[in-house]
Amino acid sequence: MNMNNQPEIISYRDLELLREEAIYKEMEESKLHRYWLTIKRQWPIFVMLIPVLVFFLLFRYRPILELIVGFKSYDANVTNNAFESPWIGFYALKELMFGTREYTVLFWRAFRNTFTISMYGLLFGFPIPIILALLFSEIKSDGFRSITQILTYLPKFISTVVITSLLFLMLRPGQADANIQPGIINGMLVWLGVVQPEVNMLGNPAYFRTIFILSDIWEGAGYGSIVYFAAIMAISPTSYEAAKIDGANKLDQIRYVTFPGMAPTLTIMLILRIGNILSVGYEKIILMTENEVHWVLDTADVLSTFILRLGNVYGSNAGLSVPPDLIRAFSTSADLFNSFIAMFLVLGANFISRRVSDTSLF
The missing domain is CATH 1.10.3720.10 (MetI-like)
Structure with a gap:
């Protein structure tokens, strides 16, 4: 109501906006209601999901905080708290990639x-x-x-240990003076003339x-x-x-x-x-x-x-000459560099796949 006790005139555009706002609000409420009904009906499945979420939180997302070691001068013999160590920024990564040592x-x-x-x-x-x-x-x-x-x-x-042991046995070089016969693969390659009997392929x-x-x-x-x-x-x-x-x-x-x-x-x-x-x-x-x-x-x-x-x-x-307080920074920076390259490769491959076909990972 205005000062003259006359009803306010609402434009057609304002009415449409009010209607859209009411519709969106009703849709959100109905969506939340549907989610709640789904959880209520299928609660055993969501309870089974809790250990998986806890696993990812503890062993996948929580360790991400430790990446700060790559930007700190951290020595476990001096302090147990990496967050209190001196900040060195991208020094370790730059030294690894562009250093002279x-x-x-x-x-x-x-x-x-x-x-x-x-x-x-x-x-x-x-x-x-x-x-x-x-x-x-x-x-x-x-x-x-x-x-x-x-x-x-x-x-x-x-086991990987057993696989490696089998490789050592199959690729064992022969030693005539010690009367040691070559492994089965090494002996086959020697018979074919590919390698010499005394060559240690591994x-x-x-x-x-x-x-x-x-x-x-x-x-x-x-x-x-x-x-x-x-x-x-x-x-x-x-x-x-x-x-x-x-x-x-x-x-x-x-x-x-x-x-x-x-x-x-x-x-x-x-x-x-x-x-x-x-x-x-x-x-x-x-x-x-x-x-x-x-x-x-x-x-x-x-x-x-x-x-x-x-x-x-x-x-x-x-x-x-790797200082003890920079060893963890160097190793973390190298692993972080590896992870970033892998992430960009996945994003690039997924983008190309989505552009040239109807199939993509996300």
């Missing part, structure tokens, strides 16, 4: 080895599980297919990457084929029957039916594999190079092993 050379060597091993692993290791899944799908006998699948899955469930930088990648393929190809085999089994048999009627042979069926049917799975798995392109496991490399000479690390040292050795082998035995 020996650990800068070792950092870029580790980065180069990590990228090289991962790219070769992606190039040769990614198609093998797909080929295995295609071969499994063509086996008509369920019993024989189950046996072959179990045999290919088995190396994945063997101690030779020229062979390390090949051995590591082939052992990784042998260990994980069968287990990795499970996802692709499930995608192939989900394709409707009528699509293959229609292709047969049109005169398609087996290769045409794989090209025009199988691959398009499993394309979403292939895209998602490729994006995830690209995200792990700089995550080469350190366990096997540490075990394979534990008793070898230091120069094997020219092709074997990766970022994860560099971070582990930074305060031990590199900091003491190799004569590198």
